[in-house]
Amino acid sequence: MYIAIEGIDTAGKSTQIAALKKHFPQAVTTKEPGGTEIGKEIREMVLSAKTKSKRAEFLLFLADRAEHIKEVIEPNLHKVIISDRSAVSGVAYALIQEDIDTKDLVYLNDFATKKIYPKKIFLLRLTKEELEFRLSQKELDGIELRGSEYLLQIQESIKKASELLGLTLIEIDATKPINEITEEILSNINN
Numbered sequence: 001m002y003i004a005i006e007g008i009d010t011a012g013k014s015t016q017i018a019a020l021k022k023h024f025p026q027a028v029t030t031k032e033p034g035g036t037e038i039g040k041e042i043r044e045m046v047l048s049a050k051t052k053s054k055r056a057e058f059l060l061f062l063a064d065r066a067e068h069i070k071e072v073i074e075p076n077l078h079k080v081i082i083s084d085r086s087a088v089s090g091v092a093y094a095l096i097q098e099d100i101d102t103k104d105l106v107y108l109n110d111f112a113t114k115k116i117y118p119k120k121i122f123l124l125r126l127t128k129e130e131l132e133f134r135l136s137q138k139e140l141d142g143i144e145l146r147g148s149e150y151l152l153q154i155q156e157s158i159k160k161a162s163e164l165l166g167l168t169l170i171e172i173d174a175t176k177p178i179n180e181i182t183e184e185i186l187s188n189i190n191n
């Protein structure tokens with residue numbers, strides 16, 4: 001089963017994936033961007049935020065996604081795959097940044113993913129206060145430097161993105177204690 005953990009920066013995705021790995025030691029854990037060799041290079045490029053064109057940035061993320069699907073997701077669909085982000089992030093961030101028609105956003109992600117999408121998607125939802133606290137605790141990358149208001153817009157956009165892709169989102173309060181979130185995810189996976 002292909003599972004995606006979604007959420008804005010600092011929502012707790014990496015933390016939950018590490019906790020879930022203890023429950024699914026055989027699971028394939030991965031991420032977007034950067035889940036493949038080429039993806040690591042693309043991640044460096046996009047996190048540097050050097051692209052002047054938001055469309056170019058969007059296409060770089062699509063290239064990362066196409067390689068991720070081919071190299072990691074498709075060959076392991078018979079296993080449990082837990083991915084830190086997915087095409088849902090791709091559409092969500094693009095919806096905010098770019099004047100790309102939504103039907104093109106969906107078509108281009110269908111093209112990159114060959115319509116291979118997560119079967120379960122968990123959105124770790126942060127409050128403004130908690131987001132700002134967590135951002136204050138780390139060095140910000142080029143995208144995080146766009147600020148908390150921008151990231152909270154993204155959080156709302158993640159819901160719209162999953163609807164556009166025809167995918168069901170399971171929303172979880174990311175301000176809860178780590179173990180409670182893990183238990184909530186596990187109970188949804190096992191249902």
Ligand SMILES: Nc1ncnc2c1ncn2[C@@H]1O[C@H](COP(=O)(O)OP(=O)(O)O)[C@@H](O)[C@H]1O
Nearest residue numbers: 009010011012013014015134174175176177178
């Ligand atoms: N449920 C939680 N409660 C409090 N702090 C958390 C929780 N989950 C994660 N954190 C902390 O928030 C920060 C960001 O977590 P991380 O898993 O790196 O988020 P992401 O991968 O979504 O960017 C880390 O310092 C982590 O320890």
Ligand SMILES: Cc1cn([C@H]2C[C@H](O)[C@@H](COP(=O)(O)OP(=O)(O)O)O2)c(=O)[nH]c1=O
Nearest residue numbers: 008009010032033061085089090093143144
């Ligand atoms: C997958 C994806 C991520 N992004 C953004 C989300 C993050 O800000 C950044 C990826 O950096 P990453 O370190 O994965 O974010 P996080 O802090 O959540 O771990 O790129 C897009 O803009 N488009 C995409 O398609």
